[in-house]
Amino acid sequence: MPKLCINRLLAAKKLITAIGVAMSFFIFSESSLATLSEIQSQRIQNLVDQQTYHNGPNCYNAASYISGFTDYLYQSSTMELKYYLAYSCHENQKKPAPGDILIVAVPNSIFEKSMAHAVVMLENENIFEKGSPTALYAVEKFSQEYRKTFLPYTYYSISNIQNSHYAGDIFREDRNIKYYSCDTNFKSLNKKCEMGALYEGIKSIQKQLQAISLNKKRDVSTEAKILLDEIGRTIEQFHQSDIQDDCSLYYFTQWNSILWHIQNSDLGIGEHSAYQKVDQIIKSMLPKYLELKTDPLSKFILSE
Known part of the structure; x- marks a missing residue:
């Protein structure tokens, strides 16, 4: 499961990003989505700025759904995502390409046993993600400070990777990450x-x-x-x-x-x-x- 300790500064940036998604998406969507497959582009446009109300859909499912591996939004396990990575993807050790899945694992841990977050790469260091399984009605039960921190994670969003708390780990010296390029024709395979x-x-x-x-x-x-x-x-x-x-x-x-x-x-x-x-x-x-x-x-x- 993803880490829950949230840096307050990054969380504040994330909140600003979430609030501005509806406006900013249409500003940079054309350049961000242009090189994606048709299914990826369409699904991102349909989901961005959408909110979940009951806990469930998470980052692994968002990456799987956008990549065409599944047709539904729910909480995907790392095991399910690893099945898709194993049979329909290959590790991209070069420059990440739009549509690639970035997997962030816990530093200094075995990668496949410590996966913590997944996002879909877009152009210009932008990403598409679902921050966590957290949904609106669950967030509302907690303190105001908690709500401010976790409210953005109830949305599907496009943001710069530097504004993502989890994906921002790619800038750590001890980062444990991999990029995967995938065949979006998984259903035929x-x-x-x-x-x-x-x-x-x-x-x-x-x-x-x-x-x-x-x-x-x-x-x-x-x-x-x-x-x-x-x-x-x-x-x-x-x-x-x-x-x-x-x-x-x-x-x-x-x-x-x-x-x-x-x-x-x-x-x-x-x-x-x-x-x-x-x-x-x-x-x-x-x-x-x-x-x-x-x-x-x-x-x-x-x-x-």
């Missing part, structure tokens, strides 16, 4: 996995997670119950599937994200039986994947 009951069940859940996160109603208990009922049914189908199937690891990373979203939501559903079931199944299956999936890409994806 992953076509065999994007069909069938297991896939459709996961996507239905992700769609509902998005709807709840963007719902302006404060009370979404009805929507949460419907979601949890479906999660309980669908995780059982996955649990009974063949772990050695070619698409099993892809589905596992998707379920890992669903678990992350529930764990960090503000819906008060952490004690629900569906959450307990997902938690137990994912924890019990991880050692089996680690035992069976010993190739370098799988090790990278499953590293924690």
Whole structure:
């Protein structure tokens, strides 16, 4: 998870940036987005300055969504993002290009085990990001000082990288970062996995997670119950599937994200039986994947 200690000066700059996003976006969007793929450009224009109301969608999901890896906004785990990086991207050790994903990890740590933030690079040192999983209604529950600090992170934003608290770590001498250039045609590459009951069940859940996160109603208990009922049914189908199937690891990373979203939501559903079931199944299956999936890409994806 991203670091939570916020430098007050950078936080103040971030707040100014967030307030000015709606105005500044149209000033520099043409030059910032011109060299992106069509899907990246369109998705950024649709999302920038949009706000989340219930906790969930985070930086890893924003980078995945803009890159065309997923079609929904929810809380993505580092495991899910690493799956996309492993199978649809390559590390760019040269000058970062617009559309590249910048991953910031904890300094002096193993990179794949300490990922802390992800952004999409634009032109002129601008970036697109979702600061954290924090959403409006969660922020409002805390002190005024806390709200001032974290309110900007409830938005999808474009800013200069120097104004990003997390991505600003690239200027540290002990920085631990990597740039990835990705194939935005991931869905064609992953076509065999994007069909069938297991896939459709996961996507239905992700769609509902998005709807709840963007719902302006404060009370979404009805929507949460419907979601949890479906999660309980669908995780059982996955649990009974063949772990050695070619698409099993892809589905596992998707379920890992669903678990992350529930764990960090503000819906008060952490004690629900569906959450307990997902938690137990994912924890019990991880050692089996680690035992069976010993190739370098799988090790990278499953590293924690």
